[in-house]
Amino acid sequence: MGRKIFLLAACCVLLIGAVFPLKEYAAGITVTAAVDGLNIRSGPGLSYSVVATVKKGAVFTVLSEKGEWMQLRLSTGKTGWAANWLVNRQQAASKTNTTAIITADKLRIRSGPGTNYSMTGSLTMGEQVTILENSGLWSKIESKRGSGWVSSEFLKETGSPGKTTGTAPATSAAKTKIKVVNADILNVRTTPSSKAAVAGKLKQGAKVEVLSESNGWSKISFSNGKIGWVSSEFLSAQEESPNSGKNSTGIIGTVTATALSVRNAGSLDGKIIATVKKGQKFSILEEKNSWAKIEYQKGKYGWVAGWYLVKAAEEPGNAAGNTGKEVNESKVTILHDGSNIRQKPELNAKVIARGNKGEQFKVKKVSGSWYEIELKNGSSGFIAGWIVQVSGSAPQISKEDGFSYLKNKVIVIDPGHGGIDTGTIGVRGTYEKGLTLKTANLLTSKLTKHGAKVVMTRSRDTYYSLPSRVSSAHINGADAFISIHYDSINDRTVRGMTTYYYHSYQKKLAETVHSATVTETKSKNRNARFGDYHVIRENKQAAALIELGFLSNASEEMGVLSNQFQESASTGIVNGLARYFKEK
Known part of the structure; x- marks a missing residue:
């Protein structure tokens, strides 16, 4: 009897092998877990028992493949099976000797290419390493703190291959x-x-x-x-002369940290020689490895972390660029009767005098978009640059429209989901990942036309991890991060637009963008509110996550798919961003 059962089992195995041929892999082929809580099973099918559960990013060697299942070698040395649609195939390791800097606050060094390997050390933002080889989403590095494997998304390459x-x-x-x-x-x-x-x-x-x-x-x-x-x-x-600021990069950096350390070298290991405060502006003389060299006092130079600077080009129309411009023998001529001359260079400042068309005043200096002028009694006043004509060496200031506040702003647009992550699926079959990309492309086009520097976390149907999306905001020093989504809920009558923030410094951006977008689309207002989402929770920049409508509501799904809604939604977000930067 036992022999018959054995022969029957053997026949079954042969039959299964014929229907689902076993594909063996050469050593070195690896995959990574594409989802959190990936179940590893005892056999190639959902009916087999779970032998292990692993975290997203865990790396495994592929031993064989049967149908839609892969046999993997676990870190314990045992084997198990995982569905091939829940893992990402990795390319073979490639050798390199490229230098790079760390872009994360704290980056773990591991003994192997995956989160299932033990931690052997850590690195901090700004530290330099040498990349020895790459394997999928992981890089083997060498640093002064030791060698090992780190996540590639937190490395910014700075050098080309060299000799050892x-x-x-x-x-x-x-x-x-x-x-x-x-x-x-x-x-x-x-x-x-x-x-x-x-x-x-x-x-x-x-x-x-x-x-x-x-x-x-x-x-x-x-x-x-x-x-x-x-x-x-x-x-x-080498220390430059006091005049070296004239050879700057042409970029003004505004400090965003409450207190930013100035160091004698472009590295976190550099000695702190001074401190600058939030809101101070400096010409950037040189940039290297995400660090910026500034003249923090007259004739004194140092390096600051570039990720704590908001950058803008120095140009005549830029307030920072205008301030301090030469005004030798310059005069302004009033263009309209009853033009206000104010006590301070602000629209809400007290009016101390009025000028009539044709009157001329000597310019004492330029203050942003205003001229400080000398009045007939010898006192000083301020007049808006766009209501006068200037002659002499002072720059002519033009009135800025609302969208001019977008110029040179770094805005990261994050189309939610992508690749294996479809997001929600509407009652009519709409995939959220495709709709978010459509909205993001429209939004990017409009922002670019207004002079913004736009970075998209993805530009095609590709999966990117949440940390990599946040990293994009940090690496690029985003002035604003907008994550585009569409909502879903079991109650199919619910509709409307919701915008989320996590940190208090993100609230103003969320409220401003939300208000402008609701106004433009005429959507039901579900308000801007607190939300615990990774891309805003882990984001050090001003960030907001906007849910533009419910795909679980059949009529709203049809509405958000229309070209009219897409135009209105993208226009509303642009308007909100312009207002946010104007009021900031």
Whole structure:
């Protein structure tokens, strides 16, 4: 009897193998879990028992494939099966020697390419690493804190492949640079390692020729042509003269942090030499690895973290660019009778005098979009630049329309869902992921026409993780982050528009965009309110998540699909953003 059962089982196995052939994989093919709580089963089917549950991003080696199921090797050494539609296939590891900087506040280093591997250390924002190889969504790196694997989405590449010298990869510089030692005594070593023999010592202020830089070390020429290695954090660029600000990048940076440290080098390891405050504006003299060099006091220079600066181009129409412009022998001529001259350069400031058409006044200085003028009694007053004609060296100021406040603003547009993540599906079969992309494309086109710098987290039907979407806001220093969604609920009578914020500093953006969009679309107002969503909760920038309507309501689903609604919704969001920046 037992022999018959055995033969019957063997026949079943052969039959299954013929219907669902087993595809074996060469070593090294890996996949990552595409969803949180992925069930690993004892066999290739939903009827098999669950042997493990893993987190999103976990990496596995593929052993074989049967139908729509993959046999995987777990971190415990055991094997299990997962549905192939719930995993992402990874490309084979590619070798590289590229330098990069960390863009996350704290990035874990792991022993292997996946969250199921143990943590061996961590890195902080701004630190430099060398990427040794890439495997899917993970990169093997080497840093002064050790080597291991990190999530690739939190790396920003800064260098091209280079040669390996000594114990650390070195990227050859395109040309040599002169730098200055900023430590009291700096050891020069024979190889790029703190354990290497000391080849010499340099005093503070000594100038060296930097031949190449990599992984936190600089290869230098010193003492009549000797070659050695020093820690890059103790080298600073040569100090420019007080006039060096004239050679700036043409970009003004406004500080967004309450108190921002100024360092002697473009790194978190640089020594703090001063502090600047929120709202202060500086010309950016140089940018490197997400750090910006500024003149924080007259004749004094330092580096600040670029992700705490809101950037805008210096130009005649820009308030920051106008302030302080040369006004030698400049005069303004009043264009209209009864023009208000105010006590301060503000529309709500007290009116201290009025001028009539044709009257002229001497310009004392430019203050944003206003001219400070000398009145007939010798006192000073302010007049709006767009109601006068200027002559002389002072710039002519034009009245800005509402959309001018969008110019040069960095706006990250996040079309919700994508790829394997369809989002909600409407009662008529509408996929949320497709509709959010349609709205986002329209919105992007309109914002771009008004001079905004738009970054889309996705531009096609592709899956991107929530952390990578937030990272896009941080890396690009977004002035605003808007996540586009459509809603769903079991009660099919519910309709309307809702906008969410998580942090108090996001509330103004959410309320302004929501109000303008509801007005434009005539949608039912479900208000701007608190919401615990990853893309706003983990976002350090001003961010809002807008649900433009309910796909679970048949009539509203039909409405939001119309070109008229899409035009109105995108226009409303643009209007809201313009108003937000104007009132900010």
